[in-house]
Amino acid sequence: MRIVGLRKRYREVVAVDGIDLEVAVGELVSLLGPNGAGKSTLMDLIAGVLRADAGEVEVMGHAVARQPMAARAALGVVPQDIALYPDLNARENLLFWGRMYGLRGERLERRTGELLDLVGLAGRQRDRVGTYSGGMKRRLNIAAALLHRPAVLMLDEPTVGIDPQSRRAILDYVQELNATGTTVLYTTHYMEEAAELSDRIAILDRGRVIALGTHRELTAIVGEHDRVTLELGDDAADADAAFVDLPGVHHVSAHDGRLELLASHGARLLPALFARAAERGIAVRSATLRQPDLESVFLHLTGRALRDDRA
């Protein structure tokens, strides 16, 4: 997959701002970014659901703008929201989506059966999808994109709002598919998922790829900086100024009742942090120290936390 200079604007908002990205055959690339970073818009542009203002997308050598049908035939798209017919059963849903990808007859029947087995829904295949749990719907939502054995699978936040067991199952499917040669583009705002699954990770913010590389390469960006999280409660919003001048603190960000700090030698800094909090009358409920991770990278690059909705 090749993306060159891709741009999309909604009135005053630039949703995708000149993205360049190449994904090799068999590679698993995660798009990591907060809500509103442009991940879903980028997925829609790749799938040809949206028309780009500028730039070009190629999927398996087919330009999405000029050969949309060929490009779509090579793609399997798992939308962020469940996109199934609740009044049809699982089997009927899969048969319908299979037909939309051009499958017929015995091949379609066999593939439908395989996928129902894969996602563990063979026993409930005659039940209407509207009666399924969230996790079952998520699994079926993925199966519907796999019927035609796509060369490239795109998953848009497929684990949002589901139980840990279903989440684990979905991550396992994705890894298995990738292991069999399927190219995967996976969007998430869970850094743990991106870290676990990906060959490479593209960090998106405000419609741009602000960092791209392997997990190791990305965490190296923040060097030896640890991430310290202080749970403060309601007064966190104004508390960041109290810590920004402490020696060793490189960055402070407040959100959701928490302070996120990037600091050299975080363990050594903790006593000074507590002392400053006591001095300023700030109650600290808990403190967490983490080694450099993708959250640190995002904080380092943007000054904001990955899950900061103000982004």
Add this chain to the structure above:
Amino acid sequence: MKALAIAWRDVRRQFRSGLLLLMMLGVPLLLTALLYFAFGSSRGGPSLQPTALAVLDLDRPPALAPVAVGRVLDAALASPELSALLRPQPATDLASAREAVRSGRLGALLVVPADATRSLLAGGSVELELVTDPARPLAAGVVRDVVQAVADGLSAGGVAASVTARLAADHGLPDATALALRAAGTLAAQGHDPAAATLTVVPPVAGGASLAQRMAAQVMAAMMIFFVFFTGAFGASAVLREQEEGTLKRLATTPTTAATQLGGRFLGIALTLLAQIAALLLASALAFGIAWGRPLSVALAAVALAVVAAGFGVLLLAFVRTSRQSGPVFGVVLTVTGMVGGLMSATMPDLPPAFRAASLFTPQGWAMEVWRGCMAGEGPAALAPTLAVTLLLGAGLLAVGVPLMRRRFAQGV
């Protein structure tokens, strides 16, 4: 094949909705059944209570007249064939008889003018006055039909007399009345009783259909059109539901062209509507004994109804933003246009011509015209003009609605 898969998906989804099935089939059949049983369900004849009809016979026939209009009418209206429909009784005073109709004690009043026989024999026209209770339009319709049938018989006799008189005059014989009187005198001399000159009246339930069946047919046609338009609108709005479910967007990620999607959707709507129409026609024929007309005419009428209902539904889609809005909007628009289109007054006699003209400004009005023709036994040739207008109207509605739909649902159709 993809279009067929889309169509089949839509048909299946529509027929899996209990509420929609109730609206598509249950309600129109139930409404018709209520009316059918209210007016009697036996195929042999109606169980409608006979209408009390007062006859004020002011007719003063010339002496020896071969026929007396008033007496002929009395005898015709009292015939056993009409006993289930009418209970005639003599009236003596115009004012009190009118008051009795107004107060509901009588169903109708028939006034035979004093010069009725004389006018008939002279080849002139006879004006019968029929006073009915506007609060009982069905009884009024029955009485009007019966009196019309009797009057038609008399009129035919009058025409025959007039022609005979003219021929007689051409051959140098005296004037018509004198000729008739002379003929009557001859007949009387041979023992003929003028009072025995009666008409054989066929009750207005011709073709073996009972009153209840005729009423049911009218109501069923109107209800079928009304609810088929609802199904058409809800079928078109399925695209809104898909937009909200996310499946519309997902469909746009598959290698399925917009034309295929559009074709599949229309095919789905058409199949749903045709299945609904077929089910209603069959169920009503079996349950109420309704004769819908010639098979080819019925098939063409069904297609025309499906096309115009689908077209109207697609156009209405432009005025709703969400599936939640679609219920109230479709309800209001389809009820108002259905009323203007005459679907709520299908059984009412004597509607002003303007009302009928107004109905032709609605697609439902044209659909009703087609089905009226069908039920009247018209063949495809006779039905062709109304069919053509209805189909063209449907095509026009689609021509306006489809571009609006495609613009609206840019991600897919």
